[in-house]
Amino acid sequence: xxxxxxxxxxxxxxxxxxxxxxxxxxxxxxxxxxxxxxxxxxxxxxxxxxxxxxxxxxxxxxxxxxxxxxxxxxxxxxxxxxxxxxxxxxxxxxxxxxxxxxxxxxxxxxxxxxxxxxxxxxxxxxxxxxxxxxxxxxxxxxxxxxxxxxxxxxxxxxxxxxxxxxxxxxxxxxxxxxxxxxxxxxxxxxxxxxxxxxxxxxxxxxxxxxxxxxxxxxxxxxxxxxxxxxxxxxxxxxxxxxxxxxxxxxxxxx
Amino acid sequence: xxxxxxxxxxxxxxxxxxxxxxxxxxxxxxxxxxxxxxxxxxxxxxxxxxxxxxxxxxxxxxxxxxxxxxxxxxxxxxxxxxxxxxxxxxxxxxxxxxxxxxxxxxxxxxxxxxxxxxxxxxxxxxxxxxxxxxxxxxxxxxxxxxxxxxxxxxxxxxxxxxxxxxxxxxxxxxxxxxxxxxxxxxxxxxxxxxxxxxxxxxxxxxxxxxxxxxxxxxxxxxxxxxxxxxxxxxxxxxxxxxxxxxxxxxxxxxxxxxxxxxxxxxxxxxxxxxxxxxxxxxxxxxxxxxxxxxxxxxxxxxxxxxxxxxxxxxxxxxxxxxxxxxxxxxxxxxxxxxxxxxxxxxxxx
Numbered sequence: 051x052x053x054x055x056x057x058x059x060x061x062x063x064x065x066x067x068x069x070x071x072x073x074x075x076x077x078x079x080x081x082x083x084x085x086x087x088x089x090x091x092x093x094x095x096x097x098x099x100x101x102x103x104x105x106x107x108x109x110x111x112x113x114x115x116x117x118x119x120x121x122x123x124x125x126x127x128x129x130x131x132x133x134x135x136x137x138x139x140x141x142x143x144x145x146x147x148x149x150x151x152x153x154x155x156x157x158x159x160x161x162x163x164x165x166x167x168x169x170x171x172x173x174x175x176x177x178x179x180x181x182x183x184x185x186x187x188x189x190x191x192x193x194x195x196x197x198x199x200x201x202x203x204x205x206x207x208x209x210x211x212x213x214x215x216x217x218x219x220x221x222x223x224x225x226x227x228x229x230x231x232x233x234x235x236x237x238x239x240x241x242x243x244x245x246x247x248x249x250x251x252x253x254x255x256x257x258x259x260x261x262x263x264x265x266x267x268x269x270x271x272x273x274x275x276x277x278x279x280x281x282x283x284x285x286x287x288x289x290x291x292x293x294x295x296x297x298x299x300x301x302x303x304x
Numbered sequence: 305x306x307x308x309x310x311x312x313x314x315x316x317x318x319x320x321x322x323x324x325x326x327x328x329x330x331x332x333x334x335x336x337x338x339x340x341x342x343x344x345x346x347x348x349x350x351x352x353x354x355x356x357x358x359x360x361x362x363x364x365x366x367x368x369x370x371x372x373x374x375x376x377x378x379x380x381x382x383x384x385x386x387x388x389x390x391x392x393x394x395x396x397x398x399x400x401x402x403x404x405x406x407x408x409x410x411x412x413x414x415x416x417x418x419x420x421x422x423x424x425x426x427x428x429x430x431x432x433x434x435x436x437x438x439x440x441x442x443x444x445x446x447x448x449x450x451x452x453x454x455x456x457x458x459x460x461x462x463x464x465x466x467x468x469x470x471x472x473x474x475x476x477x478x479x480x481x482x483x484x485x486x487x488x489x490x491x492x493x494x495x496x497x498x499x500x501x502x503x504x505x506x507x508x509x510x511x512x513x514x515x516x517x518x519x520x521x522x523x524x525x526x527x528x529x530x531x532x533x534x535x536x537x538x539x540x541x542x543x544x545x546x547x548x549x550x551x552x553x554x555x556x557x558x559x560x561x562x563x564x565x566x567x568x569x570x571x572x573x574x575x576x577x578x579x580x581x582x583x584x585x586x587x588x589x590x591x592x593x594x595x596x597x598x599x600x601x602x603x604x605x606x607x608x609x610x611x612x613x614x615x616x617x618x619x620x621x622x623x624x625x626x627x628x629x630x631x632x633x634x635x636x637x638x639x640x641x642x643x644x645x646x647x648x649x650x651x652x653x
Contacts, residue, residue, distance in 0.1 A: 117555045121552055125551060133545070135593075136597070137540075137597070138597070141599065145552060153534070153537065194548070197552075
């Protein structure tokens with residue numbers, strides 16, 4: 051249903067990157083700072099147009115689709131969650147329904163239900179009548195996450211969506227997302243910095259370095275000491291951990 | 305920034321507020337009509353104005369006939385123009401604050417006022433003021449050219465929002481306004497005795513406004529308000545930031561451009577009709593946000609009505625209460641400035 055075929059260098063940020071994302075899979079995108087991870091997500095959303103190559107959503111180039119149509123298919127939790135205006139938390143989450151509500155229509159019962167659900171899942175129901183500007187970074191990030199969830203799109207992009215969240219909420223939300231991947235055949239593409247978090251939840255990994263794909267494939271196959279050495283220039287030990295039930299990477303403080 | 309809002313004020317009473325402010329505006333217009341050099345009893349006003357519309361004929365020497373002339377030909381156009389300008393500035397302020405993601409932006413952020421001032425000064429220096437149209441016409445042209453130049457400076461087709469981000473726009477606006485204000489100083493320098501005309505024009509006034517001028521402002525206001533309301537929900541999302549808005553299905557580039565042009569056109573028409581009137585566009589949306597919350601669908605109509613009421617009272621004070629008429633731009637800054645300081649300090653405690 052959803053496959054993004056091929057795109058090419060965008061002023062040297064991405065070079066000849068070709069990848070394909072399928073429904074029912076959880077993809078982790080990893081790489082050093084400035085390796086083009088966010089640009090990759092921008093291209094998928096159609097925020098930027100590649101100089102060469104094309105991005106396909108299903109069979110249509112993203113660039114030709116109306117923004118509203120794209121928003122019904124792809125939701126994004128972006129890196130920045132700063133909001134200057136004192137909207138209520140429930141109003142912010144309701145904005146996730148924007149692509150589903152016609153201009154001048156009121157939210158339907160289904161819209162309100164989706165908002166309730168999203169707030170319950172992200173554990174922000176008790177904050178619904180608070181101002182977004184008063185919340186802590188992690189709480190704001192959960193609100194923005196809830197907004198993307200109630201957007202109810204088949205593709206979910208996460209751009210360092212857990213950077214300010216505590217470990218409990220990160221695991222809870224990642225579990226929730228993983229569940230949606232299995233149950234509703236969603237596609238999740240998550241830019242993550244924590245290799246072990248990525249290893250614990252993803253089916254496949256994409257390693258970017260200097261705008262090129264350094265390694266790509268099933269998590270168990272790609273996540274190796276060699277990959278980490280090439281991509282991050284770090285010595286590590288990668289092994290299966292029975293407690294985590296996934297392979298994990300360990301780093302020694304120098 | 306301005307995050308604290310008194311919890312005591314409940315939200316979602318927009319209908320009630322619209323009715324309240326509409327009545328307030330109507331009442332203010334009536335009271336303002338009765339005030340002035342010639343006192344006209346409040347209870348006679350509806351009859352006189354309605355009589356004029358119905359085409360009633362009075363004996364030219366009677367008191368009623370004088371009252372009718374004062375009301376219909378002098379006070380009413382001035383009062384209505386003033387209310388329309390206040391409304392337009394407030395709507396424009398709401399748009400700019402939403403687009404620039406900043407509750408402190410105002411209609412002049414993009415240098416519209418500087419452009420209008422420069423245009424008007426050229427007309428004055430070249431002595432075109434003999435024809436009535438030229439000063440407002442030049443002011444309007446100056447404002448438009450400035451606006452499009454600022455948009456051109458900020459625009460970059462590659463980025464998601466078309467480069468029309470808050471910092472790009474504010475920076476371009478400041479640069480252009482700085483150049484224009486230097487140009488304005490130069491014009492004042494070479495203007496000789498005309499310099500007082502320039503200075504008075506810049507300070508703003510509603511004296512001797514005519515019906516055509518009111519119709520012009522009202523028409524632009526109506527158009528601007530409809531455009532703003534049409535895109536109000538998109539503006540809510542734009543005020544969350546480019547990427548958020550785009551990922552939620554807003555065509556950020558298009559909406560930003562349309563609303564920027566709309567907001568600036570509103571401001572440009574106001575400036576060209578009545579000179580530079582500060583603080584209404586900044587303060588009114590800001591204060592009304594305390595009542596309605598930041599949702600632009602509620603904020604726009606309420607700001608429009610209260611902007612009209614506020615500027616009408618400011619003008620009535622300078623016209624009818626003070627012994628000498630002082631320029632309206634000076635009055636709004638003198639009242640608005642301290643009020644703003646108070647709100648600013650209070651909201652950060």
